[in-house]
Every structure is written in C-alpha cells, then in structure tokens.
Amino acid sequence: MTHLPLFDEPTRLPLRDYQHTMLDRVALIKPGEAGLVVAATGLGKGEVAGRIMEQSSSALMLVPFKDLSKQMASRLRSRGLMVGLEQAENVSDDPHTVACYASVIGRERGQKFLNMGLETCIVDEVHIGYSEASLRFLGQLKENGCRIIGMTATPERSGDPITDFYQKVVFNYGIPSATRDGWLCEAKSWIMVVESLDLSDFNLAYGGHGDITPPKNGDSLAKLMAKEQTVQCIASSVYQHYDNKPSIVFCAGVNQANRLRECLHDRGLESSIVHSRMDKAERGQHLSDFESGLHSVIINVGCLTVGYDFPPASKVFLARPTASRSRFTQMVGRCTRPLKGVVDGKQTPEERKQAIAESGKPYFEIFDITDSSRRCDLLSSIDLWLEGKPMELVDRVKRRVMNNTSGVSVEDVDEVAEYEEEILKKEKAAATAAELRRSGGVISAGFGVYGRDQFAEREEIDKPKYRGWHILWGKLKGWPLPEAITKDFQWVQWHLTKLRPKDEAYASAIVRELRKQGRIK
Numbered sequence: 401m402t403h404l405p406l407f408d409e410p411t412r413l414p415l416r417d418y419q420h421t422m423l424d425r426v427a428l429i430k431p432g433e434a435g436l437v438v439a440a441t442g443l444g445k446g447e448v449a450g451r452i453m454e455q456s457s458s459a460l461m462l463v464p465f466k467d468l469s470k471q472m473a474s475r476l477r478s479r480g481l482m483v484g485l486e487q488a489e490n491v492s493d494d495p496h497t498v499a500c501y502a503s504v505i506g507r508e509r510g511q512k513f514l515n516m517g518l519e520t521c522i523v524d525e526v527h528i529g530y531s532e533a534s535l536r537f538l539g540q541l542k543e544n545g546c547r548i549i550g551m552t553a554t555p556e557r558s559g560d561p562i563t564d565f566y567q568k569v570v571f572n573y574g575i576p577s578a579t580r581d582g583w584l585c586e587a588k589s590w591i592m593v594v595e596s597l598d599l600s601d602f603n604l605a606y607g608g609h610g611d612i613t614p615p616k617n618g619d620s621l622a623k624l625m626a627k628e629q630t631v632q633c634i635a636s637s638v639y640q641h642y643d644n645k646p647s648i649v650f651c652a653g654v655n656q657a658n659r660l661r662e663c664l665h666d667r668g669l670e671s672s673i674v675h676s677r678m679d680k681a682e683r684g685q686h687l688s689d690f691e692s693g694l695h696s697v698i699i700n701v702g703c704l705t706v707g708y709d710f711p712p713a714s715k716v717f718l719a720r721p722t723a724s725r726s727r728f729t730q731m732v733g734r735c736t737r738p739l740k741g742v743v744d745g746k747q748t749p750e751e752r753k754q755a756i757a758e759s760g761k762p763y764f765e766i767f768d769i770t771d772s773s774r775r776c777d778l779l780s781s782i783d784l785w786l787e788g789k790p791m792e793l794v795d796r797v798k799r800r801v802m803n804n805t806s807g808v809s810v811e812d813v814d815e816v817a818e819y820e821e822e823i824l825k826k827e828k829a830a831a832t833a834a835e836l837r838r839s840g841g842v843i844s845a846g847f848g849v850y851g852r853d854q855f856a857e858r859e860e861i862d863k864p865k866y867r868g869w870h871i872l873w874g875k876l877k878g879w880p881l882p883e884a885i886t887k888d889f890q891w892v893q894w895h896l897t898k899l900r901p902k903d904e905a906y907a908s909a910i911v912r913e914l915r916k917q918g919r920i921k
Contacts, residue, residue: 422439422573423451432544436570437552438573440578441734443573443583449551456519458516459495460520461496468500472498483497486509517545524551525552526551539565586764588765589766589768592770594634596629596633602614602621622654623653638660641765642715646710646712648716649700670695673699674703690710705734709737711738714764718766718768718769739760742761868880885913889919
C-alpha cells in the first residue's frame, strides 16, 4: 500500500516550538534503544506521534484501550497518514499500524510485528496497562533493533519496571511549565474538607507510587466515599460551585456516583453520568448530553480519566481522593486545555496568556475534596505546581494554603513556596545552631525561626512581622517567644532555668520578652 504523507497541506497543523524540540529529542533515540517523552495532557503528543510515524519506514503505535486505538487511527487518517488498525476483526498489513495492548501482547497476531523488522514503536500512556508480558514484548522489539518511544503525561514512577525499561527521559514538559508559557489555562485551586470523611487509617500502596488502600478489615475507599453524609457534602459543594459551566466530577465508585447524581437531582441540578457498568450506547448518550450543553455536570468513575478531550470543561471536582500522581494529573488534565484556536498563532507566552484571559475560558478551577485528617500524602494541585520540589517543602505549602477560601492560583503557590523555602532554610540553620551549642561549638547569636500552628486559621501570604527568637527545644519548640509565653508561662519559666551558660543570648531574649509582657520585673 502507498505510504502517504502525514498531513495534506490544507489540513497540516503547524508544530509549536516545544513540539519541534520534542521531535529533535526523539531523533536522538537510536535503533535498539528506548526513551521516554513526558508532556502534559493537552499539548498534542498525538500530533508529534504522527510526525514520528511519518518519518519512520514502519511503525507500530500501542495504546492502552480499544476506544483509544480507534480514536487515534481515525485522527491520523484524517491527517493523511494511511494507518492500519490491529484490533478484534481488524487486521493491518500497513507499514504503519495502531493497536491496543490487548490485541498484540501475548497473542499470535503480535508475532508478525516481531518478525517484520519494525523501525519504531510508540507506546502511548506508558503508565497504563503495562505488565511483564508487555515489557517482554517491547524488549523483544528492542532486541530486533526497533527504537521504543514511550509517551506519558504522568511519569511519577521511579525504581519500577517502567523506569528500568525506558531508562532515560528525552523530553519533559509538564503542566507548570506549559501553563507559565501560556499553552495551558491557568488554574484556581480550592481545598474542600469533608468533615465526616476520615482517611487517616488508609495506607499508601507500592511505596507511595500506587494509591491509597484501606486498613485491614476496614471499608474500601469506594464504600467510604459512598456514605450518605459524605455524598451530601460533595453534592452541596458541586451545586454551590458549578456555576452552569461544564464541570467534571470524579468519583471512587459506581454507588457513590449514582447517589451523587440523585442528590444533585434533589437540588434541581440534572447531570450526566458515565461508568463501566453502562453499555457503549448509554455512555455515548450521556456524553452527548454533557457536550451539547443539555447538562453542565458529568459524573464519572474512571471513564474520563484518560483520553477524554473537551476543551470547554472548566471545573473539575475530585471526589476521589488519591495518592497517585498519575491519576491526579490525568484527572486535572481534563480541564487544562484552552478553548480551540485561542493560542494558535500567538508567538510569546504573554500573547498566549492574554488571549486565554480574554477568551470564554480564562482559567479553570480544581476542587480538591479531601478528608478531615487533611493527609498530606493525598495528592492535590499543589503537588502539580511544585513538581520536582522536595516533599518537605510541598507539605508545608499544602498546609499553609489548606484553609484558603478564595482559591489558589499558580502565582499564589509560587509566592508561598518562595516564602516557605526561606523559612525552611532558617529552621535548618536554627537546628544546626542548636546542635553546635550542644556540642560546644561557637556560633553568632540573633537568628530567628518563624513558626506557626499548621492547622490554625489561614494566614495571609505576607511575611510575618515577628522576626525575633523562637523556642529552641521542648514541647513548645518553634513557637515565637511572645506566643510561647502566652501559651504556657510556667513552662517557659522552667525552660529558662534549664538553659546553659552557652545559651546566654537565647536566655537574654526570653528574659526581655518576659519583662516586656510584665511577667517579671
């Protein structure tokens, strides 16, 4: 069959600058090697995949789901590339083929791809559906001289088989960078605490790379999230904030999703719903009702996590707490896209950001629905904006903005993170200084540490006015002296008697504050 060019000129889409870079980096992957391409949802990995296939004499593109394989094949064909589809009754003899894992992994029909001397294999959404069998199949392709290109928006894993197989990330462009460059919409993030929900007994699976698991003999996450009081709180949150804008709600289970829909109906809000127990026609009708605007809210259980593209979606309600960065990023990614055509042709980040701001979707909103324990190992949007930062810093920022009632933007998080980094440095300096004192070292006096109750009422982002001494050890460690004395005057008095001569500067500061408050003369 004739190998046609990827795009006919009338429909050929110009590549963006980062997509050119992506292609250049992929070209560095040699035959018999593997490499990983990381790009946020909505940045056009499919367009680049098509160009890669066009530049290869033969190529196989693997996707995790049957629906995605048909969708991808159709998209590439519309661009002018003749691709075959290997799935169910469809058999491909084309040099370029799209298939889902289930059609070729561990099956006889996969043998033809091992025998044909493939030049390139593109694996879309590498974090989904991988197994020992799939990695073995890809390993055989690699041994035959095929170059393997993995693509994902969520490369959270480290030290697992995926990392071991791909070894190197050749391109990395995540949500924070793409947002700052004006390719994706800005986000406002809200943390909504359901007081009746407590996940403090849940555990993290796979050393933090998987998701939360219930305690032994405890309720599952799906069952816990389906409890009436919890569902009623979530329904109130959705009803209060959806504002007739296209909104996607992620649930943990079908029972929760069905009950949530009923609760919204009771409040006069009709919604669509999609989950795995519905047949294809029913799911299609509900999606159509949502996308046509008949319903402004769609509730789903996993069906819209990957591969769903509806740029008008501007609110995402995460009523499915998770500790998986992959799952969280994919859910949020359903709303990151600007409206179609808004950023096309804009040359600078400033031009793109202004175009988005003036569009019908100037930003999108994330509603993190979490539990009363406010566990910091549950993922939130803060983890996305601070990708690559130390977990110690991320946890501090999350606690600091936890009670923000006006929404948190990327700029807010950047500001808080910059401030918290300074505080963290001072606290570490204080700890080092205390250790030096205990070991007899000589240090200069006068350093200060800013401390606060992590779960107190939200503080303003402004830097604290108090810059003096804080309690260095004991039960009030980290408290500013004025607050510590007010909290427990008798303990501070006792604390003062336990200081050593080397702590003279610190003791003098305590005495000055005691006199200032009129506690002593």
